[in-house]
Amino acid sequence: MTRQDRTPELQAFLDAALAAFDAHATSDEARAALGRIRAGLDTPAPLREVTPGRQPTCRWLEPALDHAAEAPGLRPMLDAFRALEPGLEWSCDKPDNPTASENFSESHAEVMIVGPGGMEPRQDVWLGLSLLAPGVRYPDHSHRPEEVYLVLSEGDFRQGEDPWFTPGPGGSFYNRPSILHAMRSGKDPLFAFWALWNEPAAA
Numbered sequence: 001m002t003r004q005d006r007t008p009e010l011q012a013f014l015d016a017a018l019a020a021f022d023a024h025a026t027s028d029e030a031r032a033a034l035g036r037i038r039a040g041l042d043t044p045a046p047l048r049e050v051t052p053g054r055q056p057t058c059r060w061l062e063p064a065l066d067h068a069a070e071a072p073g074l075r076p077m078l079d080a081f082r083a084l085e086p087g088l089e090w091s092c093d094k095p096d097n098p099t100a101s102e103n104f105s106e107s108h109a110e111v112m113i114v115g116p117g118g119m120e121p122r123q124d125v126w127l128g129l130s131l132l133a134p135g136v137r138y139p140d141h142s143h144r145p146e147e148v149y150l151v152l153s154e155g156d157f158r159q160g161e162d163p164w165f166t167p168g169p170g171g172s173f174y175n176r177p178s179i180l181h182a183m184r185s186g187k188d189p190l191f192a193f194w195a196l197w198n199e200p201a202a203a
């Protein structure tokens, strides 16, 4: 497999996304994770045929994209995302988790672009995005892969029991492996990309 085996839209998006994540990273930990993610993505995995389609929450996508484009340095990634988006399969899971707001299942949507269940299924790199309608709390969750967020909107984030913080459009932060984390939207939609590195188990 070579980079040419990806669709032009997917490769252009991954290139633009990695550039945006790199430009907005705020810590050595995030930059190190992004280096591992970039190296992993140098080797494409076979693409999967997905069934493109949006979720009801995607009605907030256009305003979220327009708002994000006002932040410096995000436009190339957003343009590449717009070109890729018609081929994406949005999902909306229904977690049984009391920390989610009651409206959660009908008020959020997400896409795994690269990673388990994505258009390029693979285990080492997971890259995708979340969209929350206004007034939604995403449940507390944790996962073994380390994670870098690139935030494209207003909205609050939390790590462990720490106070909520608000990175704003273009803000970025790092989640160490297995840390508990959550997010919530206020009066505006929350829109964020995430990139995860899942360290392969030692042979």
Ligand SMILES: [Fe+2]
Residues within 6 Å of the ligand: 141, 143, 147, 181
């Ligand atoms: Fe996460």
